[in-house]
Amino acid sequence: MADQAAKRLKTDTLSIATHNGHFHADEALAVHMLRRHVPEYATASLTRTRDPAKLAESHTVVDVGGEYDAAKNRYDHHQRGFTTTFPGRPTKLSSAGLVYMHFGRGIVERAVKEKATASETVAESDIDLLYNKLYAGFIEALDAHDNGIDAYDPDQLAAANGGAGIEKRFADGSFTLGAVVGRYNAQWNDADQDQASEDIRFENASARIGEEFDRELHYLVSGWLPARSIVKAAFDARAEYDDEGRLLVFRDQSCPWKDHLYTLEGEAGEGSGKVMYVLYPDKEERWRVQCVPAAKDSFVSRKPLPEAWRGHRDDALDKILEDSVVPGAVFIHASGFIGGHRTFEGALQMAKKSLEL
Structure with missing residues (x-):
């Protein structure tokens, strides 16, 4: 042998x-x-x-x-x-x-x-x-x-x-x-x-x-x-944007966040609350509001953007949001998992308003 x-x-x-x-x-x-x-x-x-x-x-x-x-x-x-x-x-x-x-x-x-x-x-x-x-x-x-x-x-x-x-x-x-x-x-x-x-x-x-x-x-x-x-x-830095830590904001650029977010939430424990929306700039310097999925590979969002907003764009969307969000809305996806605004201020207002509804 x-x-x-x-x-x-x-x-x-x-x-x-x-x-x-x-x-x-x-x-x-x-x-x-x-x-x-x-x-x-x-x-x-x-x-x-x-x-x-x-x-x-x-x-x-x-x-x-x-x-x-x-x-x-x-x-x-x-x-x-x-x-x-x-x-x-x-x-x-x-x-x-x-x-x-x-x-x-x-x-x-x-x-x-x-x-x-x-x-x-x-x-x-x-x-x-x-x-x-x-x-x-x-x-x-x-x-x-x-x-x-x-x-x-x-x-x-x-x-x-x-x-x-x-x-x-x-x-x-x-x-x-x-x-x-x-x-x-x-x-x-x-x-x-x-x-x-x-x-x-x-x-x-x-x-x-x-x-x-x-x-x-x-x-x-x-x-x-x-x-x-x-x-x-x-x-x-979540508390800068929402007292309950429900908003995650990338001020400079987005990056792969789902895996890391779920891990960080697990490490923080149930008492820290869950993130509902992630805000980040796109390549055209507009802003996105993306819902956090209920699970990593799920198409179900923890809190979808409001049904009344979905499928609307531009001026039509601005009219729907006029009492709560500055003008400049871009779109809300028909399924409610993501939306966009031309400014950070507008995207933040969209996210906060959605949290209330």
Whole structure:
């Protein structure tokens, strides 16, 4: 066994193996993360096989082989008794989750340090925050998809609708991460079903989901994390605009605020009250009043703008608001989740008036 391991390290140090045949999003992303984001694998070759002898010769094996042993670079999850989850999360890992669990923090750390200037200190807490955020917001969906885990608890779904479950109102277009990769597999009646064609499809699929992973990583490092301090400052200044802290104002520019707002509210406790509206300038130097959703991915607002205002624009809206808001109204969306005014004063008056109604 030791001789076999020595041979593997000596002859195939830069070899990654995964299974051939129908491929899935988890191994496609696992391969991408290793080759694109882990320096040791930058020039690694890829072998797609189920041959035990070829797997034994490979330096790293993902999603095949029936073995999880990080010390031996084995990252499969199909074996009986496998129950490993990401720290603090309930979902059983797939090969993507396994590779991310072991290499993801280094991936995040390198991305953060690459963006930081020479004078900036990279906080370990920021790296940990992003490491966990990227798993929960991206990788976990692939783990659940590959392991056949529903996003909703089936017992809760049944109870919510008299035991019949909850049906979708419309199809989602199958644009889940898993479906995006699945489309790269050959159709049942495609002529080119040979191994070489299949390998090319896999490489394209790996690059495609890898692009989405890279975009998410870039967003979290370059956009989401820097926004945290801006949202915190606005959250701390809420009393300047409303005694109950129901208005969050970005005086200079907007930024990704939802995740950070929900976190800050949770940390502040129930006694601090909830933010109802967020005010910020748009690119044309007008002002927006946006309702805070009841939950992160919900289209239901905590307090929609008044029904009587909705669907009106410009002069017609000014006439409706004339007793309470200075002229310059731009619009109120038909669903009441957002509105606009040409001035900050007007937007603030709109928000305050809406709070009263």
